[in-house]
Amino acid sequence: MKVGFIGLGAMGSAMASNLLAAGHAVTVWNRSAAATEPLASLGAKVARTADRAAQGEVLCSMLANDQAVREVFLDGGLLDAMDRGTVHVNHATISVALAQQLAEEHAKRGLAYVAAPVFGRPDMAAAAKLNILVAGQSAAIERVRPLLEAMGSKLWPLGDAPERANVAKIAGNFMLAAAIESMAEATALTRAHGVSAANFLEVMTNTLFAAPAYQGYGKLIAEQRFKPAGFALPLGLKDVELALTAGSAARVPLPFAGVLRDSLLEALAADDAELDWSALALVAARRAHLDERG
Amino acid sequence: MKVGFIGLGAMGSAMASNLLAAGHAVTVWNRSAAATEPLASLGAKVARTADRAAQGEVLCSMLANDQAVREVFLDGGLLDAMDRGTVHVNHATISVALAQQLAEEHAKRGLAYVAAPVFGRPDMAAAAKLNILVAGQSAAIERVRPLLEAMGSKLWPLGDAPERANVAKIAGNFMLAAAIESMAEATALTRAHGVSAANFLEVMTNTLFAAPAYQGYGKLIAEQRFKPAGFALPLGLKDVELALTAGSAARVPLPFAGVLRDSLLEALAADDAELDWSALALVAARRAHLDERG
Amino acid sequence: MKVGFIGLGAMGSAMASNLLAAGHAVTVWNRSAAATEPLASLGAKVARTADRAAQGEVLCSMLANDQAVREVFLDGGLLDAMDRGTVHVNHATISVALAQQLAEEHAKRGLAYVAAPVFGRPDMAAAAKLNILVAGQSAAIERVRPLLEAMGSKLWPLGDAPERANVAKIAGNFMLAAAIESMAEATALTRAHGVSAANFLEVMTNTLFAAPAYQGYGKLIAEQRFKPAGFALPLGLKDVELALTAGSAARVPLPFAGVLRDSLLEALAADDAELDWSALALVAARRAHLDERG
Amino acid sequence: MKVGFIGLGAMGSAMASNLLAAGHAVTVWNRSAAATEPLASLGAKVARTADRAAQGEVLCSMLANDQAVREVFLDGGLLDAMDRGTVHVNHATISVALAQQLAEEHAKRGLAYVAAPVFGRPDMAAAAKLNILVAGQSAAIERVRPLLEAMGSKLWPLGDAPERANVAKIAGNFMLAAAIESMAEATALTRAHGVSAANFLEVMTNTLFAAPAYQGYGKLIAEQRFKPAGFALPLGLKDVELALTAGSAARVPLPFAGVLRDSLLEALAADDAELDWSALALVAARRAHLDERG
Known part of the structure; x- marks a missing residue:
């Protein structure tokens, strides 16, 4: 053709x-x-x-x-x-x-x-x-x-x-961002109680969450390897804002998306624009001041 | 033995x-x-x-x-x-x-x-x-x-x-709840734009989210089949509160867990205590008043 | 002139x-x-x-x-x-x-x-x-x-x-919205425990919160009088979105504004567009299903 | 007597x-x-x-x-x-x-x-x-x-x-915390756009928010004077958790209280336990990395 x-x-x-x-x-x-x-x-x-x-x-x-x-x-x-x-x-x-x-x-x-x-x-x-x-x-x-x-x-x-394919893509990317944030918060919690991100995510991504999204981003979080970015934070913010805008247009509250927006902004305010969006794990760790702990 | x-x-x-x-x-x-x-x-x-x-x-x-x-x-x-x-x-x-x-x-x-x-x-x-x-x-x-x-x-x-196994279990259940809420919000968004939960979740749970957690709960959400409960809403609330309490004790903010707590309370306030916690999808749909739409 | x-x-x-x-x-x-x-x-x-x-x-x-x-x-x-x-x-x-x-x-x-x-x-x-x-x-x-x-x-x-006057106006309107939401949630809580919105707000708006913003909107909430709108919900959403957009441009997370956005969208999804934005109190009461209680 | x-x-x-x-x-x-x-x-x-x-x-x-x-x-x-x-x-x-x-x-x-x-x-x-x-x-x-x-x-x-007086007190303290957080976020937003906290809060606390709660805490925020604490952050967290617990018992979602809990935990994770709870303004400024800006 x-x-x-x-x-x-x-x-x-x-x-x-x-x-x-x-x-x-x-x-x-x-x-x-x-x-x-x-x-x-x-x-x-x-x-x-x-x-x-x-x-x-x-x-x-x-x-x-x-x-x-x-x-x-x-x-x-x-x-x-x-x-x-x-x-x-x-x-x-x-x-x-x-x-x-x-x-x-x-x-x-x-x-x-x-x-x-x-x-x-x-x-x-x-x-x-x-x-x-x-x-x-x-x-x-x-x-x-x-x-x-x-x-x-x-x-x-x-x-x-045609817009149906786009809303599905936007909703899918929102689910990816939510998956990353949920690993970010969960590992902040386990780390504060003595279980490393790597040990915890090994369990999760080989059992209930044995899916590409979790295994790929889980590996980056476990290894704290946020550079080079596969998908950089500003692109993540763009996509979460597409979800929020689509929600606003159709009057659909999206509380997780609101949290994601703030966490992504916090990452960008820290001048981390070149990092992969799995660096949401850095934001969660920073909020808990984990790296300053013993 | x-x-x-x-x-x-x-x-x-x-x-x-x-x-x-x-x-x-x-x-x-x-x-x-x-x-x-x-x-x-x-x-x-x-x-x-x-x-x-x-x-x-x-x-x-x-x-x-x-x-x-x-x-x-x-x-x-x-x-x-x-x-x-x-x-x-x-x-x-x-x-x-x-x-x-x-x-x-x-x-x-x-x-x-x-x-x-x-x-x-x-x-x-x-x-x-x-x-x-x-x-x-x-x-x-x-x-x-x-x-x-x-x-x-x-x-x-x-x-x-010993508590390390417990914090990992709590963090894992929090991730399950977050996975459900992310599907709940994502499908509220797609439904409002004309894509059914079933169609959208078929894509997601066969691709990026092809994992037991998403496939199991995704099926319940796609079919709006929240009874009988595999894991009832009050148990979900109990587990999210375990995560919040563990976070509070160790000074770890958990914004997703805060959202989950409110959504679970909203479900329980609606007298849905006997439903499976995948009924978070009902809460998201209700917030957007989807079922009253054309 | x-x-x-x-x-x-x-x-x-x-x-x-x-x-x-x-x-x-x-x-x-x-x-x-x-x-x-x-x-x-x-x-x-x-x-x-x-x-x-x-x-x-x-x-x-x-x-x-x-x-x-x-x-x-x-x-x-x-x-x-x-x-x-x-x-x-x-x-x-x-x-x-x-x-x-x-x-x-x-x-x-x-x-x-x-x-x-x-x-x-x-x-x-x-x-x-x-x-x-x-x-x-x-x-x-x-x-x-x-x-x-x-x-x-x-x-x-x-x-x-010039934009400094505008950001101050936007931030001020955000504070008004937050004041309304805080009364909305506080009165949902007191009502669920047997204290009417009127009784509770009488205390607050004559003591710590004896200010025009609280007295004006507090009266509307106490009397559940959301019509005619002094400032209608869609205008409230517009202003909260101005705050969020200004925050996004300057990388400032605004978690309260995210909550406000969702509550306002929920009000609008319920077809309450003609109500005053103090009807955020309706949303908070609805989330707790207060009006269906005994 | x-x-x-x-x-x-x-x-x-x-x-x-x-x-x-x-x-x-x-x-x-x-x-x-x-x-x-x-x-x-x-x-x-x-x-x-x-x-x-x-x-x-x-x-x-x-x-x-x-x-x-x-x-x-x-x-x-x-x-x-x-x-x-x-x-x-x-x-x-x-x-x-x-x-x-x-x-x-x-x-x-x-x-x-x-x-x-x-x-x-x-x-x-x-x-x-x-x-x-x-x-x-x-x-x-x-x-x-x-x-x-x-x-x-x-x-x-x-x-x-008797518990009615207690729930009113708890709800009132929640409103105070929300007032502080709303000033914290609003001033983070204005500061990022060139308007100082002092200038902005002077307007607000002399007009719409001319009430003791805003004037007292507004002054501390404008002057960044969080020590000695009139009401220390751990007490604030205790009171917000009383509100959340009362909400949970009565099935009342309180999204603002969830945000407050996380912001207070973040302050405490930063070892700021001796500061007044108006130091929520520090948390908001830190999230936006304001003090590292030019």
């Missing part, structure tokens, strides 16, 4: 390379051009502008946040430049409000729109093992299914309204 | 039956005698008083809470009645403060004391698949190891000080 | 009438023209457009929120239409971020800018008893001092940077 | 001296005898034991907490030693549960029991300006009214059930 791909961060690059590996004709574009080179060497065509990348049947995008999506697609005019009938597959984690607005803007212009946010880090993207949440018109989803299957190990359909 | 077992609720009965199955000579006692009958039919000797059950090399106990342990062992004088050198294996989920006090009271009397709280519900106890946290003097632990191995699939040693 | 006044809600109308009473030549404008009539009958000149109201030495504005201020002054082009040297006195409760942006936009165009948000309800505005927070260049403040003194009983200078 | 007074801390001593000043015959007792001397010099008779102090018509007590009250009256046997018909006026801030138990224990022994906790610090006690909450049988209250009027400026009757 003739596909464009824009947004070539660690995630986007890995995803685009899997489209190439599956034999699709991929044209890539990225704001800073350097990121296009590895893909070019794998056979991608490099577009000089975003709209030149958008001339295939399908355009996939993996941009960083609401602002980047707005700048490229709305303010930057890319939507206006696309041919009627093109399918846009948006992989970004964006707000529910923007997802709704994009659905309308695409419809107005006769463009098909599929929201397809993903769970998984760059290594899983590279291994084509992403879990992909999908929402949009079923005809459009069917057209892009081969692409999604080339990038992920499993598709999770969530209905016609 | 000659073993006594007191406290024959669903958990204790299943555990004692596995001791019998492993060929140990077990004498049982329970406050209400009816619970002893099934074990008698499996070969247990039934003691008329607690101290008659405590005349073997080892006494295991699985009582409901601090109050029951205090009544039997301290106020009821059982500790005073036991022979020097006997090992007491306490499986109950009790407070850190009581655990510390019991360690002292046993030591004073020349009794060995092992804390061995467990993770697992009655069906896992019946299948001898409990995860058993163990703390106490290593010589005492070695003596009772065959018993523990007859009841559980895995032992998790946590050092000499 | 020749003054324009735009934004003639209950507050703005009362403030403008005091400028008239003090002998100033006031030209008024309001989006919906009906609000101009009472002022016209008091001697105000009615402008057909916002920029015609902005042709005096000073322009006062009292608009509802960020969006209204943005629409009139930035998107609507009013700033571009004003003569260099004019002083704009902005009485609205707006975000810190917009306050900073406005300061820059005025400076660029050679306009003086004074932030002057107020504490006080319409009856205090009518009686010229507002407390006015003031920040901006001192020369500009001196020029408009006679106007401010005609509208308020006291000016509270907070320095050169 | 012939009155005993036990518990001669700063509050009790000042209260007893006012009974002497009003012409009553006062016999005093205190665990550590040194505290009795100043009262002896004012004319008090000094008892060698608590029960010798309890031989008048009325016994007033002002002990530190539940534990002290339990030790003297229940475990220490003072209730058993008192003559039928004696009125015990208990001024201590105790738990609702103990208040209920004491009411029963007095009734069993034919003793009258009046709960009379107070609002006011030692200087107000010395000036006989306390606000006294009173609950108990009205006949008993009438008998002790002259004593209460000698110690306070105003009595606040709250009904027959």
